[in-house]
Amino acid sequence: xxxxxxxxxxxxxxxxxxxxIWNFVRGYYSNNKSLVPFPLLFIVLPVIFREDISELLSxxxxxxxxxxxxxxxxxxxxxKNDLVSNIHISASNMxxxxxxxxxxxxxxxxxxxxxxxxxxxxxxxxxRKQEPKSIVKLGKASEKLGFWCSQLTLHxxxxxxxxxx
Amino acid sequence: MDFQIKKLILWSKExxxxxxxxxxxxxxxxxxxxxxxxxxxxxIPIIDYCLASDSCxxxxxxxxxxxxxxxxxxxxxxKQVLLAxxxxxxxxxxxxxxxxxGIEVEIPDIPxxxxxxxxxxxxxxxxxxxxFLDIDDENSSNYLGRPSFRDLMAFCFQPQNIVANANTLxxxxxxxxxxxxxxxxxxxxxxxxTPDILAKRQEINNLTRVLKRKEKELLKLKEVSEKWKxxxxxxxxxxxxxxxxKLDALNDLSFEEQIEMLTLISEKRASDSSxxxxxxxxxxxxxxxxxxxxxxxxxxxxxxxxxxxEMRQLMNSLDGYRESLTIQIERLNISKWLKSLTEDNxxxxxxxxxxxxxxxxxxxxxxxxxxxxxxxFTNKIPAAFEREFDNxxxxxxxxxxxxxxxxxxxxxxxxxxxxxxxxxYTVENISRxxxxxxxxxxxxxxxxxxxxxxxxxxxxxxxxxxLRAQVNESAVIQRVNSAINKIGGYAIRLLPLLDSERPxxxxxxxxxxxxxxxxxxxxxxxxLWEIGSGSNWLAYHISVTLAFQLFFNQQSxxxxxxxxxxxxxxxxxxxxxxxxxxxxxxxxxxxxxxxDRIAVKKIFETMSEALKISQSKFQIIVLEHADSSIWGDIHxxxxxxxxxxxxxxxxxxxxxx
Numbered sequence: 001x002x003x004x005x006x007x008x009x010x011x012x013x014x015x016x017x018x019x020x021i022w023n024f025v026r027g028y029y030s031n032n033k034s035l036v037p038f039p040l041l042f043i044v045l046p047v048i049f050r051e052d053i054s055e056l057l058s059x060x061x062x063x064x065x066x067x068x069x070x071x072x073x074x075x076x077x078x079x080k081n082d083l084v085s086n087i088h089i090s091a092s093n094m095x096x097x098x099x100x101x102x103x104x105x106x107x108x109x110x111x112x113x114x115x116x117x118x119x120x121x122x123x124x125x126x127x128r129k130q131e132p133k134s135i136v137k138l139g140k141a142s143e144k145l146g147f148w149c150s151q152l153t154l155h156x157x158x159x160x161x162x163x164x165x
Numbered sequence: 166m167d168f169q170i171k172k173l174i175l176w177s178k179e180x181x182x183x184x185x186x187x188x189x190x191x192x193x194x195x196x197x198x199x200x201x202x203x204x205x206x207x208x209i210p211i212i213d214y215c216l217a218s219d220s221c222x223x224x225x226x227x228x229x230x231x232x233x234x235x236x237x238x239x240x241x242x243x244k245q246v247l248l249a250x251x252x253x254x255x256x257x258x259x260x261x262x263x264x265x266x267g268i269e270v271e272i273p274d275i276p277x278x279x280x281x282x283x284x285x286x287x288x289x290x291x292x293x294x295x296x297f298l299d300i301d302d303e304n305s306s307n308y309l310g311r312p313s314f315r316d317l318m319a320f321c322f323q324p325q326n327i328v329a330n331a332n333t334l335x336x337x338x339x340x341x342x343x344x345x346x347x348x349x350x351x352x353x354x355x356x357x358x359t360p361d362i363l364a365k366r367q368e369i370n371n372l373t374r375v376l377k378r379k380e381k382e383l384l385k386l387k388e389v390s391e392k393w394k395x396x397x398x399x400x401x402x403x404x405x406x407x408x409x410x411k412l413d414a415l416n417d418l419s420f421e422e423q424i425e426m427l428t429l430i431s432e433k434r435a436s437d438s439s440x441x442x443x444x445x446x447x448x449x450x451x452x453x454x455x456x457x458x459x460x461x462x463x464x465x466x467x468x469x470x471x472x473x474x475e476m477r478q479l480m481n482s483l484d485g486y487r488e489s490l491t492i493q494i495e496r497l498n499i500s501k502w503l504k505s506l507t508e509d510n511x512x513x514x515x516x517x518x519x520x521x522x523x524x525x526x527x528x529x530x531x532x533x534x535x536x537x538x539x540x541x542f543t544n545k546i547p548a549a550f551e552r553e554f555d556n557x558x559x560x561x562x563x564x565x566x567x568x569x570x571x572x573x574x575x576x577x578x579x580x581x582x583x584x585x586x587x588x589x590y591t592v593e594n595i596s597r598x599x600x601x602x603x604x605x606x607x608x609x610x611x612x613x614x615x616x617x618x619x620x621x622x623x624x625x626x627x628x629x630x631x632l633r634a635q636v637n638e639s640a641v642i643q644r645v646n647s648a649i650n651k652i653g654g655y656a657i658r659l660l661p662l663l664d665s666e667r668p669x670x671x672x673x674x675x676x677x678x679x680x681x682x683x684x685x686x687x688x689x690x691x692x693l694w695e696i697g698s699g700s701n702w703l704a705y706h707i708s709v710t711l712a713f714q715l716f717f718n719q720q721s722x723x724x725x726x727x728x729x730x731x732x733x734x735x736x737x738x739x740x741x742x743x744x745x746x747x748x749x750x751x752x753x754x755x756x757x758x759x760x761d762r763i764a765v766k767k768i769f770e771t772m773s774e775a776l777k778i779s780q781s782k783f784q785i786i787v788l789e790h791a792d793s794s795i796w797g798d799i800h801x802x803x804x805x806x807x808x809x810x811x812x813x814x815x816x817x818x819x820x821x822x
Contacts, residue, residue: 037536037539038499038533038536039497039499039500039533039536039537042497042499051468065279065280067264067279067280067284067288068280068284071283071284071287071288074287074291074297076552079552079553079556080553081297081548081549081550081552081553082472082475082476082479082550082553082554083472085479085492085546085548085550086475086479088494088497088546089475089478089479089494091497092495092497095497095499095502099503099515102515103515103516106515106516113515115525115528115529116525116528116529116532117532118529118532118533118536151279153267153539154536154539154540155244155266155267155268155539155540155541155542156265156266156267157540158540158542159266159542162492162494162546162547162548163497164494164495164496164497164540164542164544164546165496165497165498165499165536165537165540165542
């Protein structure tokens with residue numbers, strides 16, 4: 001493995017992905033105990049693993065919601081509208097990583113799957129805070145994203161994030 | 166654009182009443198007929214308000230006192246979007262809005278704010294795939310800003326005061342601000358200026374700016390670019406290390422002073438040097454700092470380059486970039502992909518474990534596919550990021566220049582550091598350095614004829630003339646003219662169907678004045694305001710506004726919504742009762758003579774004909790006194806409701822306290 005690959009592996013690995021996805025499911029569940037539609041799990045990593053996007057996610061208030069967040073990319077101050085258009089492509093590229101992350105999250109009993117309905121829910125909802133600050137930050141961002149998604153229909157999410165499931 | 170009104174919804178201030186819904190038919194003429202003061206004229210302001218207008222023009226008293234929220238359901242590309250906005254109360258308007266979308270949107274009992282006006286405006290801009298580029302980005306005034314969805318409303322409404330107005334042809338074009346903006350974005354709306362051209366115009370502006378800077382660089386040595394300054398700085402730093410000069414602050418020197426310093430050094434001899442301990446220390450610290458700066462710059466540069474590559478990819482998939490600004494994307498299709506990972510039907514698609522109950526797996530797939538279908542997305546998504554593309558390009562070039570400057574300086578310092586490590590501070594080496602300084606000094610002095618810079622300027626000039634040829638402003642004018650001729654053509658086709666004095670005189674759209682010019686047989690061009698009679702004005706208004714819709718409809722992608730609302734087009738034919746006192750005025754005027762009845766019928770026939778020409782691809786809403794005895798038998802006319810008689814108005818009586 002080349003050095004660069006190792007670097008990527010250090011950051012974008014399925015164990016870390018499992019942690020991120022669990023946080024997403026946790027955030028989604030926190031709104032009226034709703035369960036996450038399985039396809040939605042595949043957009044989490046492309047959003048969180050992208051530095052510019054997750055920075056903006058962290059700096060958006062929780063009550064603002066997904067629409068306000070997505071609109072921020074359009075503003076002249078941020079000028080990063082292309083990133084939203086790119087989420088779909090990243091989701092496609094990260095499919096395998098997402099699946100392996102989901103597997104680990106399931107194995108380690110972070111999340112569970114209503115197999116027949118294709119819906120995911122968290123096994124444990126206690127927030128973890130002993131990890132390094134940078135990791136906790138990403139977990140929190142993912143949780144927020146999950147909460148936002150729970151307020152919208154799949155159709156609306158796919159329109160706002162421009163993802164075609 | 167396929168953008169039509171499906172429903173108009175009013176929510177009462179009293180929670181026990183259900184919201185009132187008024188349903189419209191797409192692709193046809195919709196008529197709301199009724200007596201005076203039943204709320205017909207409030208329809209345009211309500212639609213406008215829900216489409217994020219800046220202030221609320223919905224009439225006060227009855228309507229605003231009774232309603233808590235106003236809403237419309239629009240149908241866009243076979244999907245529905247509900248846009249609702251709160252009644253502003255004592256304020257001029259409110260930003261509280263509600264948005265929901267879906268294949269079939271649900272009407273809530275009472276909307277709860279989930280977005281604001283600004284977001285809705287952005288949503289509408291994106292929905293209509295409008296460009297983000299300014300029409301003229303050198304002038305930052307609002308008039309020349311980017312076209313917005315709100316500007317397009319000019320083509321969608323003909324309220325009572327406009328529909329037979331000699332001075333104004335378009336909605337809201339009676340204020341200078343809207344008028345100027347509309348005139349400026351006209352070439353874009355007509356499809357004569359594409360986002361591609363706008364992007365190139367912006368690039369030309371950027372390049373012209375760079376060119377000016379480079380030329381300045383070349384002419385004035387005083388304000389020489391960063392690149393040279395850093396290099397001279399490098400020379401001076403080494404000289405200081407060798408103890409040839411003594412300086413406190415290197416960076417505060419002007420370029421001229423630096424050159425002077427160099428001249429001074431080049432006149433020195435090696436024996437003049439006095440190597441000082443702290444000089445060496447300072448220089449090694451500097452090299453560490455430089456290395457750090459270099460790596461930071463390169464990190465930034467590489468992430469920008471990545472983004473640039475991604476953009477290029479997106480740009481390539483932009484379908485018909487010049488017109489519609491949409492990307493075509495394949496579905497993620499998680500279900501299909503999972504299926505492809507396992508060969509048989511008994512392996513769990515998620516864990517890959519064998520002998521999983523087949524029924525369970527089947528159920529999983531069925532539900533997964535159901536979830537995926539819920540999104541019901543078309544394969545095109547709106548995308549506009551030409552600004553971003555431009556921005557990243559210029560950022561890359563700035564960073565590249567910076568990094569070259571830093572690297573040059575590092576190279577200079579480490580050359581001496583590394584080349585002859587053991588004899589670095591020998592007299593011989595110092596003399597060699599002085600020789601190099603002499604050479605460098607000559608170079609800097611002859612900057613005025615610097616070939617590299619001249620070459621750069623030449624390249625920019627070439628690119629510029631190339632771009633200018635591509636933008637080709639005269640072709641733009643040609644395209645504007647051809648579009649205007651087309652619209653004129655449609656209007657001439659519709660005009661004879663209406664009641665006007667000069668049905669066969671050709672007309673021309675004058676977009677610089679936002680009006681119509683009628684050329685008479687005597688060879689004189691008459692502006693709309695020079696022609697008399699309300700019925701003539703009405704005829705031109707109807708034929709021209711319909712012609713615009715027909716033109717937009719026929720374009721492969723037009724941002725303009727496919728609906729138009731007329732408020733009382735027949736008003737000019739109704740008998741005037743000005744002298745009557747308020748309480749004597751009839752609430753529901755009748756057309757008295759047959760001539761007028763025929764003229765009014767012609768209006769509806771023309772609308773029906775326009776829809777026929779477009780093959781029923783847009784929607785007309787008419788708010789009218791005239792009843793079904795006049796338009797009843799015309800094709801494609803749909804009566805939405807008739808507001809006559811007791812408790813039959815926009816606002817139900819029980820809503821009013």
